[in-house]
Amino acid sequence: MKKSISLMAGTVFCSFLSFSQAENMTAAEMRYRDSITKLNQNNAAVAASQEAYNKGIELFNKKNFKEAIGSFNKSISSDPNFTAAYYNKGVAENEAEMYMDALKTFTTLIEKQKGYSKAYFQRGRAYQGLSDYLKSEKDYEESIRLDANNPKAYYNYGTLKFLQQDYNAAIKYFTKSIELDPSSPMAYNDRGSCYRMQENYPKAIEDYEAALRKNPNLAFVLNNVGTTKKKMKDYSGALIAFNRAISVDVNFFLAYNNRGVALLEKGSLDDAIKDFEKAMQINPKYAPAASNLAGIYFKRKDFKKAEELASKAIAIDPNYASAYVNRGMAREMLRKMDDACDDWKKASDLGSTEGKTCYSGNCN
Structure with missing residues (x-):
């Protein structure tokens, strides 16, 4: 006989939801939970990396390079795969x-991202900064092989060849850079300097003027025009260029010094002295200005003052050969022949033909 089941009034059905604890999760559930946790962690790391990266860009744009490096390091620490x-x-x-730090950074980047032409280009810059020209050349060549349309790679390769005094090769690479980016004045300026070193002064002036058409307010290009025109004995043209350079940058000590040399060669000694003194006032560590002043005082037969100023130039730069030549000449007139011969010998050892001539003519 079946027993009947009766429901009594007031009976309460259980309606509470039950949530499983972790130890009761299935394997699939646990994997899902772990993947969500990892995703959240990755998202947080990426966000932190991006924040530090953005700060680094901001600092870089302000030219706070060392602080920018710190921010980029934080970005990499949060996301070691963030190649940017x-x-x-x-x-x-x-x-x-x-440069050594840059070399390590770009080597790591090249390992992470094969075929990254700009990384090879920048590593080439680092090698160039370390004066490892052979490895720099290889990286520039690889950068060009990977991206034959990057004007900066050709430009930097040109600067490398210039430093190696291979002016024909430098001209070739600067010309290619100009073909790819005719708007940049730098390649015109540097190709002009190649022509100047080859004593092809009209071609040099042509390129400097092309650079100035791109940007008329480049004081260093105007200075290059001045030094080239001085070599051409066009002193009026040189002075105009130096005056323009100084009007663009009133603290451009090189232009004051070079204008002083042009004035000296014209025989305007008082004005030359003012320019050399102005150059030293702006940059007290600029040895050529002190040495040039020594030369003027020698011309004025103030040999003691000439010796003093040449000694000052040597104290600033112990490897500045012209200062030893000038001090030797002053000491010769002060009847300090042993000291004069020591100075000329030092100048000769530093590669000065004037020092060699003075030493061989007076000290042997």
């Missing part, structure tokens, strides 16, 4: 002249 952080960190290290 590596790249900009390396660029900042190059700008800060921390």
